[in-house]
Amino acid sequence: MSVNIRQKVLQSFKTLHKTRLNVFNGDALALSEARKKINEEYKKNKHVTDQTAIEELIKYSNAVEQELKMCVIQAKEVEPGVYQATITKDTAKLDNMPFDEFASVTQSRRKTHSKCQQNEK
Structure with missing residues (x-):
């Protein structure tokens, strides 16, 4: 293994541990289990x-x-x-979309109805 590749592997190992x-700051069990899993892999x-x-x-590690x-x-x-969630600056935050059950059922029925009409032709 070349020196450059070895450095990349060690860097990815260190980065995962950091x-x-x-991510698991303050959670001793999660820290321990994650450490075991990283080392095992x-x-x-x-x-x-x-x-x-x-x-x-290395790409997979990243x-x-x-x-x-x-x-x-x-x-x-x-x-x-x-519950209190700990959200970091890196946590992905998605826009909330209100769910309208009636609208989704109606749309589904329309698709089914149009497929049935196509099959009848």
Whole structure:
């Protein structure tokens, strides 16, 4: 393995662990389990020598890091039935769309009706 690839692997390993510390801050169990999983995955792929395969694994590591940063949030129950979520600057925030059950049922019926008319022809 070239020195450059080795540095990239070590950097992705360190970055994942830093992300783990930020995402699961204050949750000892999650920190421990995430640490075990990261170490396990890197040990499992330790034997890989093909440079292309290593590059793909590094890309996968980067994707996992982004997923952790953007999609994982912590929530604590502050009182029965009431939770407080920890949202970071990296957390993906989506626009809320109100759900109108009647409108979706009506639209579905229209599609079904138009398909039935096409089949009759």
